[in-house]
Amino acid sequence: MKLWVLSASTGGGHDMRAFALKDWWHHQGGECEVFHPLENSFWGYRLGCEIYNIIQRKLPILHYAYFNFLEYASIHRKPSFIIGAKKFIRKYETFSPDIVVSTHAHLNHGFFDLTRLPNLKFSRFVVYCGELADGKGFSRHWINSNNDLFASPFQEGALAARSRGMPAEKTLIAGPLLRKSFYENNQKFDRLKVFKDFGLDPDIPIFLLGTGANGVNHHIPVIEAICNANINCQILALCGRNHKTFCEINKFSSHHRMVVLPFNSLDAKAMVELLKISTWMLARPGAGLTTEAIATGCPVIFDLSGGTMPQETNNLNFWKMRAGTVVTSSSPSQLLEIIKTKTKIPRLHIPIGQSPKIFLEALSGLVA
Numbered sequence: 270m271k272l273w274v275l276s277a278s279t280g281g282g283h284d285m286r287a288f289a290l291k292d293w294w295h296h297q298g299g300e301c302e303v304f305h306p307l308e309n310s311f312w313g314y315r316l317g318c319e320i321y322n323i324i325q326r327k328l329p330i331l332h333y334a335y336f337n338f339l340e341y342a343s344i345h346r347k348p349s350f351i352i353g354a355k356k357f358i359r360k361y362e363t364f365s366p367d368i369v370v371s372t373h374a375h376l377n378h379g380f381f382d383l384t385r386l387p388n389l390k391f392s393r394f395v396v397y398c399g400e401l402a403d404g405k406g407f408s409r410h411w412i413n414s415n416n417d418l419f420a421s422p423f424q425e426g427a428l429a430a431r432s433r434g435m436p437a438e439k440t441l442i443a444g445p446l447l448r449k450s451f452y453e454n455n456q457k458f459d460r461l462k463v464f465k466d467f468g469l470d471p472d473i474p475i476f477l478l479g480t481g482a483n484g485v486n487h488h489i490p491v492i493e494a495i496c497n498a499n500i501n502c503q504i505l506a507l508c509g510r511n512h513k514t515f516c517e518i519n520k521f522s523s524h525h526r527m528v529v530l531p532f533n534s535l536d537a538k539a540m541v542e543l544l545k546i547s548t549w550m551l552a553r554p555g556a557g558l559t560t561e562a563i564a565t566g567c568p569v570i571f572d573l574s575g576g577t578m579p580q581e582t583n584n585l586n587f588w589k590m591r592a593g594t595v596v597t598s599s600s601p602s603q604l605l606e607i608i609k610t611k612t613k614i615p616r617l618h619i620p621i622g623q624s625p626k627i628f629l630e631a632l633s634g635l636v637a
């Protein structure tokens with residue numbers, strides 16, 4: 270059975286879910302490809318994705334203007350509006366999928382209609398929306414009642430879809446869509462071995478600085494503030510694709526006694542281990558990293574430096590509803606105040622079991 274996953278590189282969560290699904294599909298013996306229609310059909314769409322990521326890195330609050338423009342411009346709402354449609358159709362014909370899954374809000378209307386052209390092979394069309402709950406950033410473009418299925422990690426996302434017109438019988442609470450290591454039995458986790466493997470002291474607090482896949486972070490001023498305040502801790506800094514930050518932290522750590530370890534990239538197993546041993550994580554409230562924290566039970570301080578993106582409000586709403594409170598920091602000085610006052614950092618742990626099976630079985634059932 271051939272699965273075609275549509276994604277986009279805006280942020281990191283869409284691709285994280287797309288490639289996790291690809292791995293799961295291959296694991297059960299199916300054929301799968303991930304395709305980026307926006308980046309591969311027209312240079313203007315690719316530029317739009319790059320602008321999205323630049324805004325996210327520089328001043329996230331500006332996304333209110335960008336997000337609302339896209340909400341009402343409806344650039345990809347109709348197939349006649351889509352530039353580069355012929356490239357998309359050729360790719361669809363070449364792969365000839367049995368089922369299509371979109372992990373991005375702007376791929377569920379015009380691109381869906383292109384797959385329904387009368388001369389093309391019929392395939393089921395499913396949306397997997399990673400938004401954790403309703404909020405200002407829950408795009409109306411997620412909802413197309415003509416799609417065969419709308420899947421979301423938790424009940425809150427399904428309710429948001431239904432309130433916007435998605436038929437209840439077409440919504441599925443599918444559980445999180447994460448990499449395989451996040452579903453392994455917790456009994457296999459050896460905490461002391463993880464500390465030893467990473468060269469860490471189990472008696473000293475561990476502060477994990479998170480980042481998105483495109484390297485959005487403010488690690489350097491945070492690390493400098495913590496070191497200057499002589500706080501006894503160990504710092505683990507995820508840098509993603511931000512090689513400049515990785516090199517700067519490496520240089521910084523060579524001149525300080527405090528343990529500061531930067532990571533360019535981590536496999537899923539290592540990511541699970543670091544989340545489980547960390548005292549807390551400082552990270553943007555993106556859906557991907559927030560969901561990973563929920564799966565492992567890692568306490569989170571949400572980094573709101575530069576303001577909040579509308580999409581991030583959905584995840585903050587979910588965390589507040591489920592955990593009861595949210596702790597945020599907008600600057601290194603505010604983070605130091607949280608540390609010094611020993612503010613209790615909320616932890617939200619929702620066991621995810623074997624949730625991918627729910628979604629995989631639903632996909633197989635649609636084709637059958």
